[in-house]
Amino acid sequence: MGEKKRITIKDIANVLKISPAAVSKALHDDSRISAKTKAAVKRVAKELNYQPNHLASALRKGKSNLVGVIVPKTNSNFFSSVVENMESVLNKAGYNIIITQSNESFEKECRNIDTLLYTQVDGIIASMANETVDLSHYEKIKSKGIPLILFDRGENDLNVDYIGIDDYQSSHMIVEHLISKGCKRIAHIGGFRRTRIYNNRIRGYIDAIHEHHLPQDDVLLIESNLDLEDGRIKMKELLALDHPPDAVYVASDYAALGALQVLNEQHIKVPEDICLVGFGNEPFTSLVSPTITTVSQHSKQIGKIAAETFLKRINTKNWKPKLDKNILKSELIVRDSSNRDLSIKSS
Amino acid sequence: MGEKKRITIKDIANVLKISPAAVSKALHDDSRISAKTKAAVKRVAKELNYQPNHLASALRKGKSNLVGVIVPKTNSNFFSSVVENMESVLNKAGYNIIITQSNESFEKECRNIDTLLYTQVDGIIASMANETVDLSHYEKIKSKGIPLILFDRGENDLNVDYIGIDDYQSSHMIVEHLISKGCKRIAHIGGFRRTRIYNNRIRGYIDAIHEHHLPQDDVLLIESNLDLEDGRIKMKELLALDHPPDAVYVASDYAALGALQVLNEQHIKVPEDICLVGFGNEPFTSLVSPTITTVSQHSKQIGKIAAETFLKRINTKNWKPKLDKNILKSELIVRDSSNRDLSIKSS
DNA sequence: TTGTTTTGCTTAAACGTTTAAGCAAACTTT
DNA sequence: AAAGTTTGCTTAAACGTTTAAGCAAAACAA
Structure with missing residues (x-):
């Protein structure tokens, strides 16, 4: 049970009375090795249950x-x-x-x-x-x-x-989708601007709003860490506004789920009263009620x-x-x- | 820009006019190397931005x-x-x-x-x-x-x-929990018996049922692959019974979610009409409505x-x-x- | 002083492969 | 038959590290 001896190409070489180099080449189907030797080497390799040592070859070849x-x-x-x-x-x-x-x-x-x-x-x-x-x-x-x-x-x-x-284009697409559904006051719970992808989503949102001549209201654009809990918090902020939005686009499904929980708890009808869109197509978006519109990446x-x-x-x-x-x-x-x-x- | 030459212990040795072996030992704080040499080696190593080659040491030491x-x-x-x-x-x-x-x-x-x-x-x-x-x-x-x-x-x-x-004990605990909630006819959507853990859950379920003198009805014990869709199917089977259960214990949260969807769709009140318990404490169990009782592993x-x-x-x-x-x-x-x-x- | 121990290094081999270089034998060409 | 080519291997070095063994020099002990 003690020491299992490693099988190396040397062992194969010894059995066949050839050099380790020949064994190595045979295993790699080198053209300078005869078919007979190749067959013999492979047979013995299998018999001895030879496992190549990756470390050695990686070291020698300079790649892992x-x-x-x-x-x-x-x-x-x-x-x-x-x-x-x-x-x-x-x-x-x-x-x-x-x-x-x-x-x-x-x-x-x-x-x-x-x-x-x-x-x-x-x-x-x-x-x-x-x-x-x-x-x-x-x-x-x-x-x-x-x-x-x-x-x-x-x-x-x-x-x-x-x-x-293309985060910019995705964002743009989401806003246009919401507009097509009759939304006029679209909020965005986005990520932090310093992260490139979230910044692009914010830009896409703003540009789409402008292109369609909707009013851009600063209170409707919120930065968040986008976890579930913060989604809840930011949604509550939006609902507390004098003039709350009729659609919320959240830059992550997790935060969108938090927002949805708040909407459900407050008996606000989704999508009738407020439309909600997430981002990422996490599996749960199709499991919750109502199912969440989102973007597949x-x-x-x-x-x-x-x-x-x-x-x-x-x-x-x-x-x-x-x-x-x-x-x-x-x-x-x-x-x-x-x-x-x-x-x-x-x- | 072409070839970035690798820095090895030899390079360090050359700089300091000592042997590679001494460098190796210095880097490993060998007691037989003077403090002065160690300091010098470490200084040069840092200067040259030396990165040890893991492959070489792994090969030599026989462990990766x-x-x-x-x-x-x-x-x-x-x-x-x-x-x-x-x-x-x-x-x-x-x-x-x-x-x-x-x-x-x-x-x-x-x-x-x-x-x-x-x-x-x-x-x-x-x-x-x-x-x-x-x-x-x-x-x-x-x-x-x-x-x-x-x-x-x-x-x-x-x-x-x-x-x-302990799957057996977990299962046992779940059944006792359901009994404590007044359930009298407890179904189990379990995994396949050939998988040890699911078999243990099934055994725990059966034994707990017997210990508490509840009738064991074969139609209440169903094997499933435990994915969401199969959870839906098996739940529908249970609801179609002449005498449906008043509690369902599902051996996976995913299948439990499927079961919950069916219950919600059929407007069966959970937990009032049927109690539901999952297994695994997946995050979504606390996100859906109603939240799902489950077991943390x-x-x-x-x-x-x-x-x-x-x-x-x-x-x-x-x-x-x-x-x-x-x-x-x-x-x-x-x-x-x-x-x-x-x-x-x-x- | 001489002998012993400790310190601080060096030498050389090893880990298991790959591969450039070499070389004899077999085969081909002229 | 001589020269050249091809085939099929061998030899030996290399990859970068670790480590056993060795050995001078320094330090210590008697």
Whole structure:
């Protein structure tokens, strides 16, 4: 039971009375090895239950075939779906992934990057924590010369490949949807402006309001950390206004759910009295009552494209400075919370 | 911009005109290196921005300081919380984790194990896919001589450390809770008996029913795959009975939510007409209306203990065959769906 | 003084692969 | 038959680290 001896290519070589180099080449189907020897090597390898030592080959070849992934939270449908699709593309190309989570903490994100670099990953695919403003640790990755690809939460200052949805356009689309449903006073519970994606959503909201000649009222535009509890708080603020809105567009499904709870508790009819739209297409949006209109971020696409971009970078030796900025179109998923029948509009 | 030369201990050695071995020892605070040399080495290491090559040291030392983790789905609150706590314990001990997901597929689980072994992980912490019945690939881990720790979804046949909650006792507790609320005809939408944890929940249900001298009616015990849709289907079956139940205990929150949707749609009052209890304490159970009574599985504890068990195994050279079977007590979280006021019981 | 211990380093081998270079034998061409 | 090419392997070095063993010099003991 004690020491299980590792089987190495040397052991295979000894059995067949050939050199370890020949074994290595046979296992890699080198053209300079005879078919007979290849067959013999593979047979013995199987017999001895040989498992290649990844560390040794990675060390020798100077690449680990590992890709580091950093997400704010695995526990979100969006990110877990992104990762799943990333993984399937990368696995097919012979890469494995190491997933780390930053928990939206800048500190943790820095440590994750150090960990990944230390583990000698061949590249990093990341979505930035909300807290992150200092980009020096990301520069560290670039200075190492390994590919860095950002998705969803990116930064334009950092000159790297990026995959995400068009937040500006999504926001614009949501506002137009609400206008089409007869809403005239549309509020936005948004994220903090310093985060690029939330800033874009705010801009999309404002521009759409202007384009359709609706009055822009500053009290209708609120910044929030977008968690469920804050959604509740901000919704209550909106309801306490002298002139409350007839539609609320919330930049995250979680906060939208909080808002919906408040509306339900106060017996305000959704969508008849107030229309509600969330963002992200979290599964629960189709489970609550009424179901919440939201925006799908194409997590599968994002994961797939991020992985493919990494592979492209790795496989093109001449590091072209031209960057991939992949902006996907999002999809509006209309559900009950905004699906107002125009003929029986109340008040 | 082209080739960034890697800094190695040799470079540091050259600068200081000492041997690489001395540098290595200095960096590890070996007692046989003078304080002066140590300081100089560390200074130069910082100046050159030296990053140790993990692959090389792992190869030489025969350990990678990586722990493989296999979960059915990262996208569940339970598993992501387990992993988060596991990670924090392991990071402190100098280990990093590689997360893989089986998506409940036996196939994928096998490939995950191969991947992890190939990556030379020092141990594997896993929760088995529902599909898994053949355990030979887990035996492969054991035969490699590296620690294997199972959590939540384990198997008694496999002689390994295990951390989970006491499903039997949890089930028992739920039934007693429902009885205390005046329920007399308690149904159970359970998982498949071949999965150990679901079998235990079924046993706990049956035994509690018997102990309290309630009639055990076979039509009230249903096996299900426990997803939301099947929860709906099974709930409808129960409602179609000649003599429907006055309480339903569902072995998963997702299926419980499906059941709740059906009850709401059919305007059956919960908890007044039927009490409902789920399992797992998924976040949405506190978000829907009415909120769902459920059981918390102590994901934090499980993650922490699993990690600590791994460290114990790694650090005790003399592989003691005595196994850790850590069975935690679960916690009943009583919410509206079962919180019936006994004085105004209907019918 | 001489012998012993401690200190502070060096040398060299090892971890398991990969791969450039080399070389004999077999085959092909002229 | 001589020269060249191809085939099929071997040798040896390398990847960057760790570590056992060795050895001078310094410090200490008698």
